[in-house]
Amino acid sequence: xxxxxxxxxxxxxxxxxxxxxxxxxxxxxxxxxxxxxxxxxxxxxxxxxxxxxxxxxxxxxxxxxxxxxxxxxxxxxxxxxxxxxxxxxxxxxxxxxxxxxxxxxxxxxxxxxxxxxxxxxxxxxxxxxxxxxxxxxxxxxxxxxxxxxxxxxxxxxxxxxxxxxxxxxxxxxxxxxxxxxxxxxxxxxxxxxxxxxxxxxxxxxxxxxxxxxxxxxxxxxxxxxxxxxxxxxxxxxxxxxxxxxxxxxxxxxxxxxxxxxxxxxxxxxxxx
Numbered sequence: 457x458x459x460x461x462x463x464x465x466x467x468x469x470x471x472x473x474x475x476x477x478x479x480x481x482x483x484x485x486x487x488x489x490x491x492x493x494x495x496x497x498x499x500x501x502x503x504x505x506x507x508x509x510x511x512x513x514x515x516x517x518x519x520x521x522x523x524x525x526x527x528x529x530x531x532x533x534x535x536x537x538x539x540x541x542x543x544x545x546x547x548x549x550x551x552x553x554x555x556x557x558x559x560x561x562x563x564x565x566x567x568x569x570x571x572x573x574x575x576x577x578x579x580x581x582x583x584x585x586x587x588x589x590x591x592x593x594x595x596x597x598x599x600x601x602x603x604x605x606x607x608x609x610x611x612x613x614x615x616x617x618x619x620x621x622x623x624x625x626x627x628x629x630x631x632x633x634x635x636x637x638x639x640x641x642x643x644x645x646x647x648x649x650x651x652x653x654x655x656x657x658x659x660x661x662x663x664x665x666x667x668x669x670x671x672x673x674x675x676x677x678x679x680x681x682x683x684x685x686x687x688x689x690x691x692x693x694x695x696x697x698x699x700x701x702x703x704x705x706x707x708x709x710x711x712x713x714x715x716x717x718x719x720x721x722x723x724x725x726x727x728x
Contacts, residue, residue, distance in 0.1 A: 488541075488724060489541060490539045490541060490724060491540060491541060491542050491723065491724050491725045492539070492540035492542075492685075492721050492722065492723050492725075493537070493538070493539050493540075493721070493722055493724065494537065494538040494539070494540070494552075494687070494719045494720060494721045494722070495535075495536075495537055495538075495719065495720050496535065496536060496537075496538065496552070496554075496717050496718065496719030496720070497533070497534065497535040497718065497719075498533070498534050498535075498689075498716050498717035498718060499531050499532065499533055499534070499715065499716050500532045500533065500534055500556055500557060500558045500713040500714070500715050501529075501530070501531045501713060501714045501715070501716075502530045502531070502532065502558045502559055502560060502561070502711075502712070502713050503527075503712045503713065503714065504558070504559065504560045504709055504710065504711055504712055504713075505709070505710055505712055506698070506700075506707070506708040506710050507707040507708060507709060508523075509525055509562060509564065509581075509642075509643060509707065510525075510527065510560040510562055510709060511525065511527055512525065512526060512527050513525040515649075517567075517570070517645075517647060517648050517649035518570075518647050518648040518649070519570055519571060519648050521566075521567045521570050521648050521649040521650075522649065523564075523565065523566040523645060523649045524564075524565045524566075525562055525563070525564050525565070526562060526563045527560075527561070527562055528561040528563055528580075528582075529561070530559060530560065530561035530582065532556070532557035532558055532584060533557060534554050534555065534556035534557070534715060534717070535554060535555060535556075536552055536553050536554025536555060536556075536589075537552070537553055537554075538550060538551060538552035538553070538719070539551055540595070540721075545597075545602065546596060546597045546598065546602060547594070547595070547596055547597075548594070548595045548597070549592070549593070549594055549595065550591075550592070550593050550594075550607060551590070551591070551592050551593075552589075552590070552591040552592075552593075553589070553590055554589050554591065555586070555587070555588055555589075555616075556586070556587050556589055556613075556713075556715075557584050557585065557586050557587075558584075558585055558587070558711055558713040559582070559583040559584040559585045560582070560583050560709075561580075561582040561583075562580070562581055563578065563579070563580045564577075564578070564579040564580075564581070564643070565577075565578055566579075566645060566649050566650065566651060567648070567649050567650055568626045568627075568628070568650075569650070570646070570648035570649055570650040571648070575626050575627055575628045576626065576627045577624065577625075577626045577627075577651070578624065578625055578626070578627070579622065579623070579643075580622070580623045580624070581620065581621070581622050581641070582620065582621050582622075583618065583619070583640060584618070584619050584620075585615060585617075585618055585663065585699075585711070586615070586616045586617040586618070586619075587613035587614060587615055587616060587667065588613065588614045588616055589611050589613040589614075590611065590612050590613075591609060591610075591611040591671055591693075592609050592610060592611075593607035593608060593609025593610075593671055593673070594607060594608065594609060595607040601679075602677070603676060603677050604674070604675070604676055604677075605673075605674070605675045605676075605677065605687075606672075606673065606674050606675075607671070607672070607673045607675075608670070608671070608672050608673075609670070609671050610668070610669070610670055611667075611668065611670075611671050611693060612666065612667075612668050613667040613668070613669075613711075614665065614666050615660060615663055615664070615665055615666065615667070617638075617660075618638060618639065618640065618660055618662070618663055619637070619638055620636065620637050620638070620639060620640055620641070621634070621635070621636040621637070622634065622636075622637075637658075638658065638659050639656065639657050639658040639659050639660075639661070639662060640656075640657050640662040640663070641654050641655070641656055642655040642657070642662070642704040642705055642707055643705075644705045655704040655705065657701075657704070662700065662701055662704070663699055663700070663701055664697065664698070664699045664700070664701050666697075667695050667697050667711055668695070668696055668697050669693055669694050669695040669696045669697070669711065670694050670696065671691055671692070671693050671694075672691070672692045672694075673689050673690060673691035673692070674689070674690055675687050675688060675689035675690070675717075676688050676689075677721075682723070683722060683723040684720070684721070684722060684723075685720075685721040685722075685723070686718065686719070686720060686721070687717075687718070687719045687721055688717075688718055689715075689716075689717040689718070689719065690714070690715070690716060690717075691714070691715045691717060692712075692713075692714050693711070693712070693713045693714075693715060694710075694711075694712050695710040695711030695712060696710070697710065698710060699711060
C-alpha cells in the first residue's frame with residue numbers, strides 16, 4: 457500500500473472524530489460501589505427443629521404411658537445496617553450486618569412415676585441464642601416501578617450469648633420450680649417415658665461457635681421521596697449446621713427463623 461492511502465485513512469479518522477458531538481465522547485461515569493444504605497429492625501419467629509424436645513411430638517411408651525411435647529410460639533428481635541450495590545436496574549446485591557436472637561420454646565408432658573401412677577410432670581423450657589450475623593443476598597426487582605423484590609442468599613452467624621429458663625411442676629402437688637441461667641439442659645427419657653437423667657452444659661459449651669444457612673426473602677418497596685424508601689420484607693433463614701456441640705444424648709438441632717423486617721433505605725446515587 458502506498459503512502460497516499462495512509463494519509464487518506466488519517467484524514468478520514470480525524471474528520472470522523474471532529475464530526476461527533478462532544479457529549480458522545482464523554483466517558484461513562486463510574487458506578488458506585490454502594491448506591492443505597494439502610495437501617496432495619498424486626499422480629500424473628502423461631503421454628504428450630506431436629507429432636508423431639510423442640511418440635512411438636514407425641515409418642516406411646518411402655519406400661520401404657522405417653523409423652524407429648526408442644527412447640528410454643530417464640531419471637532425475638534433483630535436489628536442492623538445494610539448496603540446495596542446495583543448491577544442493573546433489576547439486579548443488585550444486598551449485604552447486611554445484624555444482631556439477632558432466635559431459639560426454642562416448648563412444653564414437655566411426661567409421666568413423673570411411670571409405674572402405677574398417673575401423675576404427670578410438666579416442664580416448660582425456653583432458650584435464646586444471640587448471634588452476630590452477616591447476610592449476603594443477590595436481589596431481583598420486578599413489578600411496576602420495581603416495587604417488588606425477591607432475594608436468595610446465605611448467612612454466617614457467630615454466637616454471642618445463650619440464655620435459658622425452665623419451669624416445672626407435677627399434677628400431684630402443683631409446686632412450681634423455676635429459674636433462669638446461662639447454658640442448656642438436655643433431657644433423656646427411659647423406655648417407659650420417665651426422665652432418667654439430664655446433661656447440663658454451662659455458658660456457651662453446649663452450642664457451636666457459628667452457624668451457616670440460606671436466606672430467602674420477598675419484599676415490597678414504599679417510596680417516601682426520590683431518595684427515601686421503606687422496605688417491608690418477609691425473610692426465611694434456614695440453618696444448615698447442627699448447632700448442638702458434642703450432641704448430648706444424640707440430640708441434634710438446626711436454626712430456622714422467619715423474620716418480619718422493616719428497613720429505611722437512603723439512595724446515595726446522584727439525581728437522575
